[in-house]
Structures are given as structure tokens and as C-alpha cells.
Amino acid sequence: MTIQALPTEHLAGCPVCNHPQANFVGHYPEAYLEEGLSLYQCTACAIVYLNPRLSLLGTHMLEDQSLVYQYDEVTQAQAVQAREGIIDWIEAMTELTPGRMLDVGCNRGYLLAAAARRGWQTTGVELSQVAAAEARKRFGLTIYSSLSDLPKNQPFDLITCWHVVEHLHEPVQMLSQLAESLSPTGVLAIQVPAYRFADEYVRRGNSSHIFCASHPVHYTAETLSMVLAKAGFETFYCDESAEHLLLTIYAAKPSRQLYREHLNEIHQKLIWFERDHATLAQQLQAMNTYVQRLEATIEAKNQHIAQLEHRLQTINNGHIMRLLNKLKR
Ligand SMILES: [Zn+2]
Structure with missing residues (x-):
């Protein structure tokens, strides 16, 4: 398959705080972007972002070509099995018991299928119609194509965003929407590539796992917590794994902390x-x-x-x- 450069847009300011000034951080080759990847760091909020980046049209064109997670039945069973470990970890770290769960960017539904096995009532959101159709067919899951299609007044106890937030053009806006869908005592669980270990990705020859056209923003524990705070969340657990080069954050609305304090008092x-x-x-x-x-x-x-x-x-x-x-x- 020949790779064609996709439509791009140039940002006049930071995608998180709109500040116009940024320092150049580095340049990496990327076939989908004619200009390659140029990374900048906002001088106001310290977020690292791509400029220029794919336009929304370019992003959709790229996602439609994506073949990730297209597995045969054996690999699929292994994928679900492995994700049960993720759900187990989330339950242990957040003291949540199975309730209502939403997976945003659920792709082919492996994480939801794993959660359903552990007793969670699952819902997914997935932009890719191809992936959503497969998730419905393979696991009988309920998948919506956007957050605005979710039923109102049915808050979730757990919202997962696994390798999704680094793809967002407007992270604060999208996370604010998630805050509206989360119950007062619920937890938002996020995992992204850890920008803190960018050099290690390069050293291991996996530079494209972090630096690619579909990652317009890069996060450290500090900058992701800052973005979450703008969206109305408090981060209560943070892990930047030097082994897996991943950043995992658990956040909640301030009401969860108040509720827990009240519970402690009782x-x-x-x-x-x-x-x-x-x-x-x-x-x-x-x-x-x-x-x-x-x-x-x-x-x-x-x-x-x-x-x-x-x-x-x-x-x-x-x-x-x-x-x-x-x-x-
Ligand atoms: Zn900024």
C-alpha cells in the first residue's frame, strides 16, 4: 500500500489553553504528514503538541485505514483474557465493584468483553463504524458512535479511555463531556503513551508507537493531571511505568473525595x-x-x-x- 499524505491544519495556539507561544521540541519523520512531525511545548501550560497536525478529515481518513486490533479468533480470545487483567487492576486500585461501565474509543470491544465477564454492565463509544459493527457482532455489545448519543441521566461508575486521549484534538472539551457522564463517586481511568519516556521509545526502536500522525498531543503525569483539572477532575492515582513506557491515571470528580471522607466519618x-x-x-x-x-x-x-x-x-x-x-x- 502506498502511503499518501493526508490533509493537515496549522494551529495558531495551544490545543489545551490557546496560548499562542510555544517552544520547538523536535522533529520526527512521518509518511502521513507531508511536513513530518514537528513538536512544540506550550510556554504557558507545558503541554507538548503537534503543529501542523492532521485535520479532522485527515484523522478520519487515517483511522479508516487502521488495521490495529483486527484479530483472528485465537488472538481475540487472548486479547480479552489480557484485558481482564486491566479490569482487575482498575478494580483493585479504585476500590470499585462491578457497576455501569463506559469504554470510550472501545474499538473492537475487547476491554468491554473482559469487563462483562467480571460482571460489569458495559457500554461503548466508537467512532469507527467498522470496529463498532465488529464489537456488536462478536460480543453482542451496546456501542454508540459518539458521546452525545449516550442515554441521558444514566451516569457511569467507571469510564475507561485506553490509548484514546492522545488521539484527541480537543482533550479538555471531550473530557468535560465525560465528567457529565460520570457518577458523583465514579472513576475515570486513562492510559496513554508516557511522553516522559519518549527517548526510551526511540532507543527501543519503537519511536512510531509514540510519535505518529494520530497523536496530536503528548502527556506527562503533570500535564495530563492539569488537563483533567480543566475538565473538572481530580487525579488520585498516577503511574508512569518505565518498563511499559505508559502513563496511567485514575481521576474522579471532587464529589468522590467528599463522599469518601463522609464515609470515613461514619x-x-x-x-x-x-x-x-x-x-x-x-x-x-x-x-x-x-x-x-x-x-x-x-x-x-x-x-x-x-x-x-x-x-x-x-x-x-x-x-x-x-x-x-x-x-x-
Ligand atoms: Zn497551553
Whole structure:
């Protein structure tokens, strides 16, 4: 297949904060962009971005040619299996239990299929009609073609964006939309190539895994957290893996933290209550023992009185008998 250069656009400012000034960072060859890849770093918000970049039309043309994740049945089964590990990790790190999950950019549905196995109620969003059709056919998944098609007022407990955010032209706008679809206690889980390890990608001969026409923005833990904050999220877990060269972030709306603090407060009160309860129970036990002892003493006294009464009766009886005998005489 001959690679044709695709339509591009030139940015007048940063795609995150619109600031017009940026420092040149580096240039990499790329067949899909006539000019190659020129990277700049915004002098205001420090995000690294491609300029010029593919236009939206160019992006769609490129995605339509994409053959990634087109697997045979054996590889597909392995892909789902491997993604169960991802869901397991997310559950462990976020303390979430299976609920409603949305995978944005779900492609052929492997992550959703893995989550469904673990009990999640799954929904996907996928721009590529080809990939979405395959996900529906292979796994019977519910896939929408855009975020605006999602049913209203049905917030998700988990939203995953696995290798998606680095493809976005307007990340703040899209992540803000996700904030509207996330429940007050829900979690947004994101994974992207880690720009911090860009040199390592090059050293390993995998430069195209990070520097390519379809990645208009590059993220470090700091810049992705900053973008998330602009979209209304708080980052609560961050991992930049030097082994896998990936950046994983878990974020949530501030309400999740408030909810967790509230839950902690209730938990603390419960501990106090149980402690008070234990003290009361001890005091009650002591009182019971005392009452039992009192009852035993009363019982002993009653017996003594009964004995005395008996003796008195005996004496009286003797006295009466003697009087009767006297009368008989
Ligand atoms: Zn900026």
C-alpha cells in the first residue's frame, strides 16, 4: 500500500489553553504528514503538541485505514483474557465493584468483553463504524458512535479511555463531556503513551508507537493531571511505568473525595459507637453479677428466717401442748 499524505491544519495556539507561544521540541519523520512531525511545548501550560497536525478529515481518513486490533479468533480470545487483567487492576486500585461501565474509543470491544465477564454492565463509544459493527457482532455489545448519543441521566461508575486521549484534538472539551457522564463517586481511568519516556521509545526502536500522525498531543503525569483539572477532575492515582513506557491515571470528580471522607466519618462514628457499646456491655455484666450475688444473699437470709420460723413454731407447739395437758388434768 502506498502511503499518501493526508490533509493537515496549522494551529495558531495551544490545543489545551490557546496560548499562542510555544517552544520547538523536535522533529520526527512521518509518511502521513507531508511536513513530518514537528513538536512544540506550550510556554504557558507545558503541554507538548503537534503543529501542523492532521485535520479532522485527515484523522478520519487515517483511522479508516487502521488495521490495529483486527484479530483472528485465537488472538481475540487472548486479547480479552489480557484485558481482564486491566479490569482487575482498575478494580483493585479504585476500590470499585462491578457497576455501569463506559469504554470510550472501545474499538473492537475487547476491554468491554473482559469487563462483562467480571460482571460489569458495559457500554461503548466508537467512532469507527467498522470496529463498532465488529464489537456488536462478536460480543453482542451496546456501542454508540459518539458521546452525545449516550442515554441521558444514566451516569457511569467507571469510564475507561485506553490509548484514546492522545488521539484527541480537543482533550479538555471531550473530557468535560465525560465528567457529565460520570457518577458523583465514579472513576475515570486513562492510559496513554508516557511522553516522559519518549527517548526510551526511540532507543527501543519503537519511536512510531509514540510519535505518529494520530497523536496530536503528548502527556506527562503533570500535564495530563492539569488537563483533567480543566475538565473538572481530580487525579488520585498516577503511574508512569518505565518498563511499559505508559502513563496511567485514575481521576474522579471532587464529589468522590467528599463522599469518601463522609464515609470515613461514619465509619469512625461506628467505631466509637462500638467502643461505647462494649463499655456499656461490661458495666451491665458487672451489674448482673452484683444482682446475682444479692439474690444469693437474700435467698440465704430467707432460708435462715424459714428455719427460725420453724423453730418458733416448734416451741409454740410444745407450749400449747403443755397447756392442753394441764387442762386435761
Ligand atoms: Zn497551553
